[in-house]
Amino acid sequence: MNLHSFLWEYGEKVPGYDIRVINEREARAAAGILGTLGMIVIFVGIGFNHIIVARVYLAFLFLDFTARMISPNYAPSMLLGKFVVQNQKPEYVGAMQKRFAWTLGWLISLPMLWWFVIHWDINFYKVLICVLCLVLTFLESAFSICVGCMIYKAITKDDPQHCPGGVCEIRQKEPIQMFNPVQKAITALTMVGLIVGTYLFLAYEEPKTFFGEFLHETVLTETQLQKEKDAAYQKEMEAEFGDDDF
Template sequence: MNIKEFFGYGEKVPGYEVRVLNEREARAAAAILFVGAFIGLTNGVMLGTAIFSEYFVTFFAIDFTIRVIQPRYSPSLLLGRFFVRHQKPEYVGAAQKRFAWVLGMILAWPMFYYLVIDFQPNPIKVLVCLICMALLFFESAFSICLGCKIFNLVKKEKATHCPGGVCEMNIKEPIQRFNPIQKTILIITMVLITYGTYAYITKLPDRTQLVKKLKIMMMSNQQIQALEDAKADAEFEKDDF
């Protein structure tokens, strides 16, 4: 392999006018990373430790940097390739995937600094973590690459060969459409899920450690310090009596 081919982004496949990547292995890799992020989050919430998250975020940042430079050597993509090696490839344009992975890398390195180098948990970092998990989930579960959609908004040359053929598909098949009853059920379901999540985090009494941890994670350092001071004052007054 010559130097030019080594740095060529994506693979040349007959019948495709642009370099492409295998969407199946990208989805598998997203699922693997989502599981890692979920384990790290649950460890932080339930066990109060960020050790797993520190290792995972380090791997995540390095992996996405490799993806941006040359995806054929990305550890997570190679893992994904192993699991889907017997499936027929689904080719997608490499340019928009690279753009999406650049966005992932931009999120990853600040997280690395604030979780590994200078550990400072706060609501913004929790939100960034949840955004990363949402992006991974949407890609692995629904083959929706949100970064690829942003690519079409900022680039003059529109993307081609997108996941699921969304760049080329202009007319939906009958099975993809919603009738009025289906739309109503869908809207009600989404509203109930959204309200249920909000109520679980903010309205339920602190009867479980999970709810307590979630509330603390959404507090700033000043709020956490004020809470600890209030507890210390309460303990001091209790001792006086």
Template sequence: MGFLPEYGEKVAGYEVRVLNEREARAAAAILFVGAFIGLTNGVMLQTAVFSKYFVSFFTLDFLIRMLNPRYAPSLMLGRFFVQNQVPEYVGAAQKRFAWGLGFIIAVPMFYYLVIAFEPNPLKVLVCLICMFLLFFEAAFSICLGCKIFNFVMKEKATHCPGGVCEVHIKENVQKFNPIQKIILIVTVVAMLYGTYSYFVDLKDRTIFVKKMKELFLSDETLEQMQYEKDAAEFENDDF
């Protein structure tokens, strides 16, 4: 077999070529950790050295995934960790489409972080979107790119992670009773409020925090906070 055989693996019992979703989820978790380390280094240490190496690896990895996933470094790392688990096969076509979207996201990140270093909040947002997609795949086996595949492609995807592409009826264990719904809503509201409170109370020592406060707070609140800050600095000045 050459480097570019037919995409995906032919497995008995499946009418389409497939890939092992367990490997993909493990690889997504590995990449999420790398992206998280890069982001925290940038925000807390004000350095992009790690991010430059990681984005270079990420871009190359997704390029190889689009050509032949057998040789993608992150997928081979994922295989190493899950090699003793029973494979969970999913359609290769929609995974290739999703990884193509990942590569599209990776190219501008590579250019602005590695070739022409120009960090700004918009590029940080792109990184956060990438982390969001990786986290959803690793934690919940939700491939958002695979869902987009069904909207734009004439031939619908089959054998999606968790069987979400096939019509099925939820079991009772998958449903929420009224008390569970209330707890779920309260939990989500508490998490959102906690995130809001965190960024409001956080000291704006980095550009990232300042930009997040601009997103969360109104202009009047920002002006009041700046006024109080200037007043406090004026009072502490030694004459």
């Protein structure tokens, strides 16, 4: 592979498409596989305190994105995704914007390789980087939303061709995509319920882990935190001295 082919002949040449493309179905399946594995790693790591699973997963993630930048045909997760969706009709999308998105994924995985694989040094903000990766893989696998492709469009100032879900094409929504008033109300109530429910859980349930404690403190105001500390102190005093009068 020479430099020209590496830079400009990325993806597959498919009849009927004037640019090189990749199969979006394989990409979405691969994103779902990486996201699922990431969630398992988080649960196992927190629940059983096994950091080795995180190290293996993040090393795999780095190698996988490295392979994607060179050729998605040999990236492990893409091959697994290809195996899963091999009987589905391909959905072709432009290869260059996907390569740009995967390059961003590689850049995100690079510091994680140092923090968690080579030199274990964990804190909340570094964990947020991992969470960001999971969010991006979820958006791609569940909704076919490629954030990196959007950034690519903003940087190049050029409309990419054949975007996931056909979002690049200027078109009117089909009737089935429209919301009637009842659907709008249900959607809005569901979103509000999710946000309020999450806040109430984080604010009023007793945290059990370091991560949960950080989130708990994040959603509270300074006044609420001080009130909570005062109540905890009062509870400790009552437990120590009881109701004895001096």
